[in-house]
Amino acid sequence: MVDKDRIAGSAKEVTGAVKQAAGKLVGDVKLESQGAAEKTEGKIQNAVGGLKDTIKETSKAEKH
Numbered sequence: 001m002v003d004k005d006r007i008a009g010s011a012k013e014v015t016g017a018v019k020q021a022a023g024k025l026v027g028d029v030k031l032e033s034q035g036a037a038e039k040t041e042g043k044i045q046n047a048v049g050g051l052k053d054t055i056k057e058t059s060k061a062e063k064h
Contacts, residue, residue: 002049002053003049003050003052003053003056004049005045005048005049005052006045006046006049006050006053007049008042008045008049009041009042009043009044009045009046009047009048009049010042010046012038012039012041012042012045013039013042013043013046014042015035015038015042016034016035016037016038016039016040016041016042017035017039018035019031019032019034019035019038020035020039022035023035
């Protein structure tokens with residue numbers, strides 16, 4: 001099962017990318033930077049979720 005952090009992180013990445021693109025399109029530097037920050041936060045959260053998945057899988061493999 002995929003960790004909830006991976007799902008939430010992916011959603012933040014997409015939302016951040018949309019905000020960043022919208023900021024570029026309308027010339028709103030603040031929106032663009034907020035989008036970039038949210039996108040980065042999503043990548044980190046996704047990576048944490050991936051790490052949790054790996055730990056769970058390793059734990060299951062060791063039990064068998």
